[in-house]
Amino acid sequence: MAPNPFFNFCAIPCLYTKFLQPLITTILALTLTIHISLPTNMESRNSSFLYVLFFIFMLNIKISSVQGLGVNWGTRAIHPLSPNIVVKLLKDNGFNKVKLFEAEPWVLDALRNSGIQVMLGIPNDFLAPLASGVSVAENWVTKNVSAYVSRGVDIRYVAVGNEPFLKTYKNMFTNTTLPALDNIQAALIKAGLGRQVKVTVPLNADVYESASGVPSEGNFRSDIHDLMISIVKFLSDNGAPLTINIYPFLSLYADPHFPVDFAFFAGTNAPVVDGSVSYTNVFDANYDTLVWALEKNGFSSMPIIVGEIGWPTDGDINANIQYARKFNQGLLSRIIQGQGTPKRKTPPDVYVFGLIDEDAKSIDPGNFERHWGIFNYDGTVKYRLDFGSNRTLVPAKGVRYLERQWCVLAPGASETDPKLVDSINYACTFADCTSLGYGSSCNGLDARTNASYAFNKYFQAMNQQKGACNFNNLSVITKILPTTGKANCKFEIMIDVGKHEKARSPPKYSAAAGWLSPNFGCSMVVVLLLSLIIGWVA
Numbered sequence: 001m002a003p004n005p006f007f008n009f010c011a012i013p014c015l016y017t018k019f020l021q022p023l024i025t026t027i028l029a030l031t032l033t034i035h036i037s038l039p040t041n042m043e044s045r046n047s048s049f050l051y052v053l054f055f056i057f058m059l060n061i062k063i064s065s066v067q068g069l070g071v072n073w074g075t076r077a078i079h080p081l082s083p084n085i086v087v088k089l090l091k092d093n094g095f096n097k098v099k100l101f102e103a104e105p106w107v108l109d110a111l112r113n114s115g116i117q118v119m120l121g122i123p124n125d126f127l128a129p130l131a132s133g134v135s136v137a138e139n140w141v142t143k144n145v146s147a148y149v150s151r152g153v154d155i156r157y158v159a160v161g162n163e164p165f166l167k168t169y170k171n172m173f174t175n176t177t178l179p180a181l182d183n184i185q186a187a188l189i190k191a192g193l194g195r196q197v198k199v200t201v202p203l204n205a206d207v208y209e210s211a212s213g214v215p216s217e218g219n220f221r222s223d224i225h226d227l228m229i230s231i232v233k234f235l236s237d238n239g240a241p242l243t244i245n246i247y248p249f250l251s252l253y254a255d256p257h258f259p260v261d262f263a264f265f266a267g268t269n270a271p272v273v274d275g276s277v278s279y280t281n282v283f284d285a286n287y288d289t290l291v292w293a294l295e296k297n298g299f300s301s302m303p304i305i306v307g308e309i310g311w312p313t314d315g316d317i318n319a320n321i322q323y324a325r326k327f328n329q330g331l332l333s334r335i336i337q338g339q340g341t342p343k344r345k346t347p348p349d350v351y352v353f354g355l356i357d358e359d360a361k362s363i364d365p366g367n368f369e370r371h372w373g374i375f376n377y378d379g380t381v382k383y384r385l386d387f388g389s390n391r392t393l394v395p396a397k398g399v400r401y402l403e404r405q406w407c408v409l410a411p412g413a414s415e416t417d418p419k420l421v422d423s424i425n426y427a428c429t430f431a432d433c434t435s436l437g438y439g440s441s442c443n444g445l446d447a448r449t450n451a452s453y454a455f456n457k458y459f460q461a462m463n464q465q466k467g468a469c470n471f472n473n474l475s476v477i478t479k480i481l482p483t484t485g486k487a488n489c490k491f492e493i494m495i496d497v498g499k500h501e502k503a504r505s506p507p508k509y510s511a512a513a514g515w516l517s518p519n520f521g522c523s524m525v526v527v528l529l530l531s532l533i534i535g536w537v538a
């Protein structure tokens with residue numbers, strides 16, 4: 001972002017959010033109260049002043065956040081939303097904790113002075129280099145932690161690796177995770193951040209198991225049992241939490257006989273009975289299996305964070321809006337009520353996965369992988385989530401779109417044209433066609449609409465550039481919104497990241513959201529002072 005000289009007086013990081021904002025809010029509240037209680041003749045004289053004050057007052061009210069609720073912000077999208085828009089989205093929805101998968105400068109810069117706490121991830125590829133020597137870790141911490149902390153990014157955790165002991169990785173990271181963790185911890189201490197920034201390792205729930213299925217039989221997976229004990233001990237010695245990712249959706253995905261209602265929080269006819277405890281949902285059962293495993297190995301008070309949890313909305317028969325809403329609302333209601341599990345009454349901090357759909361993620365795990373967002377690719381709301389106090393999700397503001405046009409199968413083209421299959425395959429190699437698959441929102445379209453959908457996905461992914469709607473002459477651009485006849489299957493228009501004209505690169509992420517940036521608050525100080533002066537003079 002180009003420095004804006006006008007806002008430079010707000011350079012001291014926390015001055016505005018920590019001091020000025022509450023002060024302004026208080027002054028405004030008092031002034032408003034006085035004005036409202038004034039006799040009508042005086043009030044009418046100053047009514048415009050009153051409206052200005054009220055407007056600023058509303059802007060200064062902070063959205064109350066839900067205690068212990070965070071969200072994962074992944075950026076594997078062909079067109080990631082501008083980070084300034086995303087940070088505003090987080091704030092507007094009261095998310096004051098965010099988990100990032102790696103240190104991306106454009107994302108971290110947008111989080112400066114945002115009041116949002118950050119868990120910063122390190123990809124698995126970095127584990128081996130970080131394990132190789134403390135100097136690599138020191139370099140990583142200097143560049144990716146210290147540099148941002150000093151510029152006002154509130155980094156609270158460094159998450160070393162991402163599910164490194166997943167069975168499918170076949171022990172690729174078992175030798176390097178603990179040494180990398182050790183070196184990052186040493187580097188944080190050396191950087192003077194040992195108290196402020198804690199280390200952790202986000203682990204998949206398959207690091208523990210229960211042979212009989214009841215939580216009280218829980219223990220760490222036998223092939224990594226000793227390693228897990230070493231890691232837990234290391235975290236415990238350093239006052240750091242254990243982070244675990246729990247996915248009831250994946251339990252259902254992996255096992256067609258999994259009882260569907262056990263995946264949600266609404267009770268079940270067939271609970272898992274463990275001694276005197278009846279488990280009615282897989283989250284409680286899974287989490288308590290870990291608590292038992294920790295207790296059995298001498299770590300009964302080890303703090304736990306749920307690093308990822310959520311439900312996708314597309315890409316599988318069980319991935320849909322209804323189920324996602326049911327699961328995430330159930331989860332949210334528990335968090336709002338401060339409800340823990342049978343074994344541990346204090347609820348953990350929870351990071352929902354995820355914030356926005358990511359259409360460039362690998363679909364090795366399944367087509368659903370690109371549809372975990374509680375928001376669509378453009379920051380629009382997928383479904384209603386109730387945060388209590390009548391607060392629901394609000395969409396991203398200031399999003400710009402490309403032109404209202406779509407690429408479709410040409411009216412004159414035949415759906416049996418021999419070139420059609422290749423054309424669709426080409427489109428779907430470079431764009432995200434996961435919604436066309438079995439069990440998905442656009443599955444079962446007729447051949448013509450199916451082809452149009454794929455063509456349009458490609459055309460939008462390519463920023464509607466010239467030549468991007470030319471599938472062997474089988475396609476045309478239309479300005480009339482095509483329909484699919486399916487409620488959740490839509491012809492999208494991509495967001496404008498400034499790539500449709502070649503001359504306009506690199507994309508200017510800050511331009512669109514300039515007035516929504518954290519600096520906006522600073523400009524409000526000026527507006528306030530001016531309006532006070534005007535009000536005084538008038």
Ligand SMILES: *[C@@H]1O[C@H](CO)[C@@H](O)[C@H](O)[C@H]1NC(C)=O
Pocket residue numbers: 102103104122123139140143144
């Ligand atoms: C900081 O993190 C980024 C993203 O993971 C990585 O590309 C970069 O190499 C890291 N910097 C250092 C000095 O290790």
Ligand SMILES: *[C@@H]1O[C@H](CO)[C@@H](O)[C@H](O)[C@H]1NC(C)=O
Pocket residue numbers: 171172173175
């Ligand atoms: C990990 O270390 C063990 C013992 O030193 C060795 O046998 C194994 O091959 C190593 N694994 C990897 C993936 O490097």
Ligand SMILES: *[C@@H]1O[C@H](CO)[C@@H](O)[C@H](O)[C@H]1NC(C)=O
Pocket residue numbers: 389390
């Ligand atoms: C919540 O908001 C809706 C619409 O704004 C309103 O009709 C309803 O009465 C509100 N409920 C509560 C409990 O405030």
Ligand SMILES: *[C@@H]1O[C@H](CO)[C@@H](O)[C@H](O)[C@H]1NC(C)=O
Pocket residue numbers: 424425428433436445446447450451454
């Ligand atoms: C729709 O397109 C997809 C491409 O992903 C293809 O697999 C499928 O067979 C097509 N369906 C029809 C009815 O043409």
Ligand SMILES: *[C@@H]1O[C@H](CO)[C@@H](O)[C@H](O)[C@H]1NC(C)=O
Pocket residue numbers: 472473
């Ligand atoms: C598309 O149509 C144009 C003009 O009719 C023709 O010149 C061109 O060869 C065609 N391209 C393909 C790939 O069929």
